[in-house]
Amino acid sequence: MDAQAIKRSLEGGGLRCTPQRYAVMAFLTECNGHPTAAEIFEAVNRVDPRSSRATTYNNLRDLVQAGLVREVAVEGRAARFDAKGIRHHHFICDRCGNVEDLEWYDVPRPASRTLGKRILRECELIFRGLCTKCAPRHASH
Numbered sequence: 001m002d003a004q005a006i007k008r009s010l011e012g013g014g015l016r017c018t019p020q021r022y023a024v025m026a027f028l029t030e031c032n033g034h035p036t037a038a039e040i041f042e043a044v045n046r047v048d049p050r051s052s053r054a055t056t057y058n059n060l061r062d063l064v065q066a067g068l069v070r071e072v073a074v075e076g077r078a079a080r081f082d083a084k085g086i087r088h089h090h091f092i093c094d095r096c097g098n099v100e101d102l103e104w105y106d107v108p109r110p111a112s113r114t115l116g117k118r119i120l121r122e123c124e125l126i127f128r129g130l131c132t133k134c135a136p137r138h139a140s141h
Contacts, residue, residue: 001029024040091128094134
């Protein structure tokens, strides 16, 4: 995603394009993995040492609330973040905590987009188990 696309996505999400917010979003759009908040801070801080941990974490919260970044909860470990624009699901390894993207497929949902008295915004599946690196080790035990 180029600079103008990042700026447009931030503005489209109702957020000002501050240098710090831009840096967080730029890192996430270029990142192939699912970094933790600490990893994002370290990367952004290497580029701009004036960037604080609190500002990075606050920007992550704002980006998640604006729907531009997804927070992936990993039980017992630090949350991971994902700015991949295409819809997809996640697989989380129980052993190593690795988060992998899985191809999106539609989940049947109520026609009214409600669940009881809840109004659904979106639906994501998170699969858990052993990744391809951990499964062979587990099988030998």
